[in-house]
Amino acid sequence: MIYQGKQKIWSEYQKEIPTDHWFYVRSCIRQTFFPASEKMFLEILRNRLGKDVYETPSHTTCGGIAYHSEAIPQETVMTIIARQFALMTEAGYENYVCSCITSFGLYTEVMEDWREFPELEAKIRENLWKATKREFKTPKYLAHASDLVYKFRNEIAEQAKFRLVNRETGRPLRVVEHIGCHYAKMFPSKGVGGAEYPYVLAGMVESWGGEVVDYPERRHCCGFGFRQYLVKANRGYSLSNTHKKFESMEPFKPDMIITNCPGCPYFLDRWQYVIAEQTGKTYGENGYGIPVFTYEEVAGLVLGYDPWDLGLQTHQVAVEPLLDKMGVPYKPEDKYKGLNGKRLQRPEFPMNIKCC
Amino acid sequence: MIDFGYGLTPSSTLKIEDVRLPAFGELLRREPDAAKCIACGSCAASCSAGVFTEMNLRRVILSLQRGREKETLPLLRHCMLCGKCQLVCPRGVNTRHLILSIGKVYQLEEDKR
Numbered sequence: 001m002i003y004q005g006k007q008k009i010w011s012e013y014q015k016e017i018p019t020d021h022w023f024y025v026r027s028c029i030r031q032t033f034f035p036a037s038e039k040m041f042l043e044i045l046r047n048r049l050g051k052d053v054y055e056t057p058s059h060t061t062c063g064g065i066a067y068h069s070e071a072i073p074q075e076t077v078m079t080i081i082a083r084q085f086a087l088m089t090e091a092g093y094e095n096y097v098c099s100c101i102t103s104f105g106l107y108t109e110v111m112e113d114w115r116e117f118p119e120l121e122a123k124i125r126e127n128l129w130k131a132t133k134r135e136f137k138t139p140k141y142l143a144h145a146s147d148l149v150y151k152f153r154n155e156i157a158e159q160a161k162f163r164l165v166n167r168e169t170g171r172p173l174r175v176v177e178h179i180g181c182h183y184a185k186m187f188p189s190k191g192v193g194g195a196e197y198p199y200v201l202a203g204m205v206e207s208w209g210g211e212v213v214d215y216p217e218r219r220h221c222c223g224f225g226f227r228q229y230l231v232k233a234n235r236g237y238s239l240s241n242t243h244k245k246f247e248s249m250e251p252f253k254p255d256m257i258i259t260n261c262p263g264c265p266y267f268l269d270r271w272q273y274v275i276a277e278q279t280g281k282t283y284g285e286n287g288y289g290i291p292v293f294t295y296e297e298v299a300g301l302v303l304g305y306d307p308w309d310l311g312l313q314t315h316q317v318a319v320e321p322l323l324d325k326m327g328v329p330y331k332p333e334d335k336y337k338g339l340n341g342k343r344l345q346r347p348e349f350p351m352n353i354k355c356c
Numbered sequence: 357m358i359d360f361g362y363g364l365t366p367s368s369t370l371k372i373e374d375v376r377l378p379a380f381g382e383l384l385r386r387e388p389d390a391a392k393c394i395a396c397g398s399c400a401a402s403c404s405a406g407v408f409t410e411m412n413l414r415r416v417i418l419s420l421q422r423g424r425e426k427e428t429l430p431l432l433r434h435c436m437l438c439g440k441c442q443l444v445c446p447r448g449v450n451t452r453h454l455i456l457s458i459g460k461v462y463q464l465e466e467d468k469r
Contacts, residue, residue, distance in 0.1 A: 235362040243364055277358040351358075 013194045017151045018141050023093035024055040025084060027100030028065070030262040030294070036311030037296040038099050041145050044299055048159060049152055053097070056087055064102035068226040078120075079127045081110050086134035096139035097148060101261035104144040105182025108190050111138055142190070144183060146260035146295050150192055150200045153207040161304030164210030166255075167327035172211040173255040176290070177201035178245075178268065180261025181221055201258050204295060208302050217248035223271060224263030242271040246283050246290075253285075256322050257292040268292045273316045276353035287354040289317035301328055308334055318356040332356065375423030379461055383420070387457040389449040393417050399441035399451060409434040413441055413451060416458065429462055 022045075026038050045051040062084065063077040088096055098104050114121035128134055149156070164173045179198045184191025193199035198219075202212045223241030228234045245268070259265040272289040276282050284290045292315065293301075300310045301323075307330045312319045323330055335356070336344045349355050384390050397414045405411040411434040419428040432455060441451040 232362060235360075236365050239362065240365045240367075244367070274360060275364070278360070278363055280357070 010197075013192070013197060013199075015143075015147065015190065015192045016141065017143055017147050018095050019151070020051050021093060022051070022053045022095045022097045022143075022148070023088040023091060023139075024053045024145075025059050025062075025096070025098045025103065026055070027098070027103065027262050028061045029266070030099055033262065033266045034294050034297065034311055034314065036300075036309065037294040038145075040296040040300045040305070040310060041099065041149070044156065044296070044303065045148065045152075048303065049155060054091055054093060056091060058087055059084060062098075062100070062103040062106055064100070064106045065226065067106065068102065069230055070227075075124065075127070077106065078110050078113075078124045079131065081107060082124050082128040082136055083132060083134060085138060086128065086132070086136035088139065089135070089137045094137070094140040095143070096141070097143045097145055099145045099262075101144060101180030101182045102263075104142070104190075105180075105186050107139075107142055108187045111142065112187065114138065144191075144200075144260065146183075146200050146204075147192060149295055149299055150203050153204045156299055156302060157207045157209075160208065160302045162302055162326050162328055164205065164208045164256075164298075164302070164326065166325045168325070172209055173322075173325065174213050174253060175205045175210040176213045176215070176218075176249050176252075176254045176257040177205055178222060178257055178259045178261075178264050179219075180259070180264055183260065201260055201295060204298070205258060208298070213249065213252045213254050215249045215252050217245045220245050220248070222259075222261070222264040222267045224267050229267070238267070239271055239274060242267055243275055246272070246275070249290075250283050254290055255325060256298075257290055258295055258298050259292060260295050265292045265294050269316045273350055273353055277350060280352050282353050284317070285321065288321050289353050291315065291317050291319045291322045293319075301326065304328075306330070308337075316355075318354065320356045370422050372423075375421075376425070379425075380420055383457055383461045386461060387450065387454045389447075389451075389454055390417065390457075392447040392449050394447060396446060398444045398446060402440045402444045404438055404440060405434040405436055411435055413455070417454075420458065420462075425462055429458070432459060 024042070030037055042053060045053050060080065063072060063080040066072040067074065067077040098107065125135070128136065164175060165171065166173060179201055184193070184195045184198050188195035191198055191200065205212050221241055222245070223238040225238055225241070228238040257268055259268065269292040272283065276289070282289055297310050297312065301307065307319065307323055307328060313335045336346050338344050395414050395418055399413040400406055400415070403411055403413065411431050416428045416431060419425060435455055437452050437455065439452055445451060
């Protein structure tokens with residue numbers, strides 16, 4: 001009886017995610033920070049799973065960073081978003097999937113605003129028509145790209161060449177999952193598991209053989225926080241946020257971190273370098289940091305893609321110790337080679353955190 | 357070590373073992389108004405001493421509740437007991453008696469050590 005009750009409650013935390021025909025929009029900053037992640041998402045969905053995912057070069061920024069930094073007003077950002085929806089409508093799609101958590105939160109916010117204030121939507125429609133002569137339909141389903149990978153996590157596990165397991169000891173890798181704040185903290189019903197039990201990344205980790213680490217600051221912000229980072233005077237606050245998370249997860253000795261937001265992997269990765277250079281402290285084993293990945297990179301590793309094709313050489317924290325644990329083969333001499341096979345310059349190594 | 361122009365800020369974590377609850381309990385026994393404070397800051401805004409020093413009754417009360425008396429008790433030395441805070445307090449806290457009671461309780465605690 002109790003079990004049925006729990007099952008019923010859990011069903012309310014689920015999200016309806018259609019299986020096919022998606023209009024995909026990229027993230028501004030993910031393409032710069034982790035350039036292969038979005039390519040891997042399309043590769044997995046189109047070529048591995050045979051899904052129809054459409055994207056257009058006419059897509060622009062959603063305006064989220066400018067909006068959250070209070071650089072542009074809400075009506076401007078709504079008109080930008082209306083234009084993205086117009087592109088989707090013109091392409092004949094109803095399901096909208098975005099790569100960025102900030103965008104996902106913003107799209108959700110804007111659609112909720114329009115539902116609550118229809119006169120505002122009418123005004124934005126007018127703005128868009130005056131500016132571009134376009135019209136739009138709001139998406140029938142809105143999803144974040146991690147929702148789709150979550151939905152197909154078992155299909156990915158079936159095709160897996162490697163698992164999140166320590167090849168030498170057979171022990172599941174201890175994985176810290178970090179979900180972007182704008183995924184389900186603002187609108188809990190829009191994320192898998194809501195704000196209380198977010199399961200989108202934990203589900204992937206469990207399906208692919210890993211063990212999720214539950215630590216006190218698990219739901220704490222990564223430290224990006226827009227103005228906390230963008231304004232240099234506040235940047236220490238951003239750093240302290242990340243420091244707090246690492247201090248909290250350190251006793252659990254995590255092997256890796258998986259994230260689904262553009263800012264989180266960047267800050268959890270780069271701030272480890274800054275903390276090491278300022279305090280001399282590192283959080284991984286043997287003087288290394290804890291490697292941080294996007295969920296597409298982890299999916300790519302599990303499916304057996306070459307780590308350097310996944311763009312893992314763009315990470316600050318060395319990923320090689322984790323690749324060794326998983327048994328993923330890689331060529332160290334290829335790490336800093338360009339697509340043309342020529343050797344790029346090797347970056348300068350930091351003083352206090354070990355790199356390869 | 358590299359200077360990036362910013363750094364880690366000290367943790368504001370409170371440790372329950374640092375909070376001297378018996379001392380605050382004694383303060384409440386002597387002056388129950390200490391529990392009435394809603395930390396609105398009217399006392400700090402109207403404080404004559406606060407213009408020239410860091411005297412801030414609101415901060416003192418909050419700090420005592422959080423076990424940080426060492427940082428804030430010295431501020432009370434700047435108080436002239438003029439009573440302007442008592443006039444503006446929306447909760448009618450007897451601030452002068454509260455300040456004198458804080459001095460007595462925490463000085464007594466200090467003497468016991």
